[in-house]
Amino acid sequence: MALEMYLDLFSQPCRSVYIFAKKNNISFDFMKVSLLEGEQYGEEFGKINMIRKAPAIRDGDFCLAESIAILKYLAEKYQTSDHWYPADLQKRARVNEYLSWQHMGIRMHGSKMFWLRLLIPKIMGVEVPKDKMDGALEGLEGSLKLIEEKFIGDKPFIAGEQISLADLVAIVEIMQPVGSGLDVFEGRLKLSAWRDRVQVEIGKELFDEAHQGILASQEMVKNMDSSKMQVFKPKILRFFL
Numbered sequence: 290m291a292l293e294m295y296l297d298l299f300s301q302p303c304r305s306v307y308i309f310a311k312k313n314n315i316s317f318d319f320m321k322v323s324l325l326e327g328e329q330y331g332e333e334f335g336k337i338n339m340i341r342k343a344p345a346i347r348d349g350d351f352c353l354a355e356s357i358a359i360l361k362y363l364a365e366k367y368q369t370s371d372h373w374y375p376a377d378l379q380k381r382a383r384v385n386e387y388l389s390w391q392h393m394g395i396r397m398h399g400s401k402m403f404w405l406r407l408l409i410p411k412i413m414g415v416e417v418p419k420d421k422m423d424g425a426l427e428g429l430e431g432s433l434k435l436i437e438e439k440f441i442g443d444k445p446f447i448a449g450e451q452i453s454l455a456d457l458v459a460i461v462e463i464m465q466p467v468g469s470g471l472d473v474f475e476g477r478l479k480l481s482a483w484r485d486r487v488q489v490e491i492g493k494e495l496f497d498e499a500h501q502g503i504l505a506s507q508e509m510v511k512n513m514d515s516s517k518m519q520v521f522k523p524k525i526l527r528f529f530l
Contacts, residue, residue, distance in 0.1 A: 290347075290349050291316065291317065291318045292315070292346060292347075292348050293317065293318045293346060293347040294310065294317045294318070294320060294344060294345075294346050295322045295334065295337055295338070295343050295345040295346065295347075296320065296322065296343055296344050297321065297322050297324045297325075297343050298500075298501075298502050299325065299502055299503060300324060300344070301399070301465050302343075302344055302458075302461070303356070304461040304464075304500065304503075305356055305360065305454075305457050305458050306344045306356055306359050306360060306363075307319075307344075307499055308457060308461070308491055308495060308496070308499050309360055309363060309364075309373070309457060311495055312491060312492070312495060313367060313373075315363060317346075322334060322343045325518060327518075329342060329343055340354050340355075342354065342355075344356050345359075346359055346362075357454075357458070360374075360457075361454070372452060373457075375448060375453065380448050380449060380453075383449070384447070384448050384453045384454055384455045387440050387447050387458070387459065388454065390440075391455075391458055394435065395432040395433070395436060397428075398425065398428040398429040398431075398432045399429060399432075399462045399463060400462075400465060401425045401429075401529060402425050402429050402465075402466040402469060402471060403465045403468060404525070404529050405417045405421065405425050406466070406469035406470065406471060407468070407469040407470070407510060408510065408518075409526070409529060409530075411510045411511075412510055412513060412518055413518065413522055413525070415526065417530070418530070421529075429466060429473070433463070433473060433477065433480060436463075436480065437477060437479045437483075440455070440459070441479060441480070445486055446483070446486065446487070451490075452487060452490040456483075456487050456490075457487075459487075460484060460487045460488075460491075461499075461500075463480075463484070464500055464503060464504075465503065467504065468500075468504055468506045468507070469506070469507070470507055
């Protein structure tokens with residue numbers, strides 16, 4: 290049985306898994322899960338991942354959820370180049386340090402900004418209070434500053450001289466608020482230079498392919514059937530507002 294990947298490239302973690310597999314020539318069947326339409330709550334997907342989130346993979350009889358776990362699994366199973374998840378103790382620790390921080394760091398703030406700027410007002414028709422928007426922007430800017438000053442520092446990449454899983458996970462999260470029309474790279478020369486290096490290492494064609502949907506999201510929401518998201522509206526508003 291071929292490796293199956295359950296993905297929606299609208300999702301940052303899904304993009305990281307997709308890019309990693311493609312970049313490393315890992316063969317897989319792309320199983321589309323439309324998160325905004327609630328397909329993750331369907332009976333069939335529940336058999337793959339009881340957590341009801343994407344990405345998830347099925348490798349024979351083995352199912353695995355959570356993007357970080359999936360990335361490490363793929364790196365070790367397919368023995369990808371060492372720079373992705375270094376064997377060196379301290380380099381690997383640097384990768385793990387970022388991966389441990391990012392979920393409540395950049396992911397939380399980048400996702401929140403995307404919802405507040407785009408999905409909540411455009412799809413749910415709810416005006417976001419200025420104080421909520423200002424607070425979200427402040428949180429995002431704080432995380433971006435940490436990425437520049439602590440995690441990148443004076444190095445080309447987060448773990449040193451070569452790209453790693455940390456850089457891959459970082460770039461997909463940072464691109465999420467860009468999809469809402471917020472240029473997070475403006476005025477951030479170090480972050481912009483790092484992004485360019487990451488893009489070169491991934492390959493521009495693959496980078497653009499993976500981010501095509503999110504960068505077109507402002508147009509996409511204009512034609513989206515918002516009725517499918519109304520069932521999630523109370524939960525989403527409680528979470529973000």
